[in-house]
Structure formats: structure tokens, C-alpha cells
Amino acid sequence: MRHDSYYTAFTGDILAGHGNSPVSPTRDFHVHDHYEIFLFLGGRVNVFVEQYSYPLQRGDVLIFNNQEIHKIINLSPEPYERLTVHFKAPQVYPFCTAATNLLACFQNRRPGEHNLAHMDEPLLAEYMGLSSQLTGILQQPRHGSDVLALTYLVQLLVLVDELYTRTRSEVASIISPHIQSAMSYIDDHLQSSLSLEEIAGALGLDKYYLSHMFKQQTGGTLYRYILLKKITLAKQLLSAGTSVSDTCYLSGFNDYANFIRTFKNITGIPPGKYGKSGLLTGRQE
Numbered sequence: 001m002r003h004d005s006y007y008t009a010f011t012g013d014i015l016a017g018h019g020n021s022p023v024s025p026t027r028d029f030h031v032h033d034h035y036e037i038f039l040f041l042g043g044r045v046n047v048f049v050e051q052y053s054y055p056l057q058r059g060d061v062l063i064f065n066n067q068e069i070h071k072i073i074n075l076s077p078e079p080y081e082r083l084t085v086h087f088k089a090p091q092v093y094p095f096c097t098a099a100t101n102l103l104a105c106f107q108n109r110r111p112g113e114h115n116l117a118h119m120d121e122p123l124l125a126e127y128m129g130l131s132s133q134l135t136g137i138l139q140q141p142r143h144g145s146d147v148l149a150l151t152y153l154v155q156l157l158v159l160v161d162e163l164y165t166r167t168r169s170e171v172a173s174i175i176s177p178h179i180q181s182a183m184s185y186i187d188d189h190l191q192s193s194l195s196l197e198e199i200a201g202a203l204g205l206d207k208y209y210l211s212h213m214f215k216q217q218t219g220g221t222l223y224r225y226i227l228l229k230k231i232t233l234a235k236q237l238l239s240a241g242t243s244v245s246d247t248c249y250l251s252g253f254n255d256y257a258n259f260i261r262t263f264k265n266i267t268g269i270p271p272g273k274y275g276k277s278g279l280l281t282g283r284q285e
Helices: 089-095 121-139 145-166 177-188 196-203 207-218 222-239 244-250 256-267 278-282
Strands: 014-021 035-042 045-049 052-055 060-064 070-074 080-087 116-118
Touching (some): 014 121, 035 045, 035 121, 045 060, 121 145, 177 222, 222 256, 244 256
């Protein structure tokens, strides 16, 4: 049984659905080997992505690539409503042109930046109609379902790419400067062991204060955040052809056996097989 809730996977190339429940299928920090579009329709929710966190309102759409750690934080025990689309990037490549790169909004930015945009009601209705068609064809396959699903996905991506091309969210992050500084320090020192004491000392903060504030603002622990950051780096190194032993130390693991065990526990596959698997088909190129 898997205990790490930041492990997510799906079979096939496209997954789409409508959710209206109090909890997310993945409750902790997580990162995909695919891309995700998340459309918020109702509830009281904050979203966390990399060094930023935002309160959501109806019509807010978020995009996550295969390197961005994110988490949905439900602020109440009531359900929140959303539409989600997950897809593997390579299937979209043939539909990208010199004039229209459908994956530009996922790829051409720094991690955690410009993830959020907002749809007005007419655009929201158009998106929801296409999403409903996509979900329907995936749930009730018939002849040509794979082709139809891909055409609906491409149409959704046209809407999303155009939205992100012409708009940028003005919503301010609710993550405090102290926590942003801690995250920046982690990004800059992933190759070291990164203890709570080290991070707090470097920032001139009390370690208990830092731990409490991180949990309060992100809904997760600093330890899990660091671990997932290291595994995300390890996946990038492995996909670039780095050996497993070099990846272990370059991603800040001092114990080879622990690295093998942790990598498999989080990704579902040993690091030695990661580069040979279909999981890499969603990486950026």
C-alpha cells in the first residue's frame, strides 16, 4: 500500500473529470509527470504552487507543468467544485505551429510563475462545454474516441493558451516573505542535506517558528516539501541521462539505498528504470 499522497499517475494519455468533494485525490504536495489544467468552479480554496499561494474564485484556471510542486488547500469542510484535465505533452506536439505553441504557457516561464488566469463567464461556458465533451468521450469510449478526445483537448488548449497570452493574474500571493525565502534557499541548496536547523539558521529564524509557519501557510510539512523537491531534481537529472549513482548525490541524498527506496516510493518506479519508462514522455523539451 502506498502511503505518500504526492504520488499521482494515470493510464492512457488524457484524463479529465469533474470533482465536487471536500478533499483532493492528492492531499499533499505533489508533482506530475504530465501537465494539468485545473479550473475552479466553487468553494473556499487556496492553491499552493512552488513559492506562491492564491485564494481562488469561480473561473480561476491554473496550469501545472511536470516540474511544479502544487497542492490544493480546502479552507472548509464543505465540497469544492473543479474541472481537471491531465495530459501527456508529446501528443500535443504535432498540433503546435510556429504561430501557435499550445504548450508555451506551460513551458515558457519560471516554475511557479504565471500559473493563474481568470475566465469570464462566456469563456467559462465555452471551456466547460468542451470539457464535458472530453469527459464524456473518455468515460464512454466508442470507435474514434481517441481521435475525438485529442481534438477536444487541442481545443481546450487553444482557449487556455490564448487566455494566458493576453492576461496575467493580478492576485497577490499569500505566502509570507519568510516562507518564500525558505523556499528560495531550498532551491539554491538542493544538493546538500537541507535540515530544518540549517534553513532556519541561514535565514536567522527560530526553527520551530519556521516549521509552524510553513505548515500554517502551505498545509504541508517542510520535510515533505524538501523531499519532493529533491526527487523532482532527480527525475530531471535521470531524464538528461545522468547515472543513478551520480543522481543520488547531485540531488542531495547521502545514502544510496535510501535514495533508491525514496525515489521508488514517490514515483512508483525505481530510478534505474525511470529513463526507460513511459513516464518520461511528459517531460519538457
